[in-house]
Amino acid sequence: TAINTPVVTPEGLIFSPDGQTMFVTDNESGDAIEQYSLATPWEIRSATHVGKLDITDGSSDDIEDIAFNNLGTTMYVVERADDKVLEYSLSCAWDVVTSGCTVTDNNSDFAIPNDVTNNPEDIAFNKSGTIMYILDNDQQVAGDQVFQYRVPTAWDVSSITEDPASFTLDSTASGMNPDAFEFS
Numbered sequence: 001t002a003i004n005t006p007v008v009t010p011e012g013l014i015f016s017p018d019g020q021t022m023f024v025t026d027n028e029s030g031d032a033i034e035q036y037s038l039a040t041p042w043e044i045r046s047a048t049h050v051g052k053l054d055i056t057d058g059s060s061d062d063i064e065d066i067a068f069n070n071l072g073t074t075m076y077v078v079e080r081a082d083d084k085v086l087e088y089s090l091s092c093a094w095d096v097v098t099s100g101c102t103v104t105d106n107n108s109d110f111a112i113p114n115d116v117t118n119n120p121e122d123i124a125f126n127k128s129g130t131i132m133y134i135l136d137n138d139q140q141v142a143g144d145q146v147f148q149y150r151v152p153t154a155w156d157v158s159s160i161t162e163d164p165a166s167f168t169l170d171s172t173a174s175g176m177n178p179d180a181f182e183f184s
Contacts, residue, residue, distance in 0.1 A: 012065030108158035
């Protein structure tokens with residue numbers, strides 16, 4: 001069953017922990033986070049479009065993926081063209097569009113150095129928010145890699161100061177162009 005959606009170029013997908021809310025990043029039509037309500041948790045056929053949040057940070061706003069802290073009160077957006085992780089506070093957990101709920105730019109972005117990555121695609125955190133992972137699918141710098149950053153102040157990406165550890169993907173042998181990753 002296809003869902004009628006305003007998303008032109010979907011890049012990222014994430015659900016709230018209860019499976020009742022779904023978020024899709026769209027880096028084509030206004031660089032937005034599209035929010036959906038699921039009448040049946042985890043069942044995408046029951047999705048109803050609630051609205052969208054336009055992302056206006058960065059100079060090109062080429063958003064790729066999103067992540068949330070455990071409480072759903074902080075949202076992280078990977079902005080590919082500017083090599084940044086943008087951080088936002090949500091006044092309503094797991095909600096970026098409902099009237100009365102506000103999304104505030106924390107102005108505590110993390111700028112990924114260009115000598116580390118030039119094409120960040122995906123983001124994830126460990127459960128405590130003390131480690132952040134970024135997937136880079138860029139053959140121009142050092143190949144396809146997953147970078148691991150320590151986050152000294154949990155869930156605050158502006159506290160990252162050290163160089164990342166990395167795991168290189170052998171994508172040349174298989175012709176891969178990795179765009180996303182997940183952890184069990």
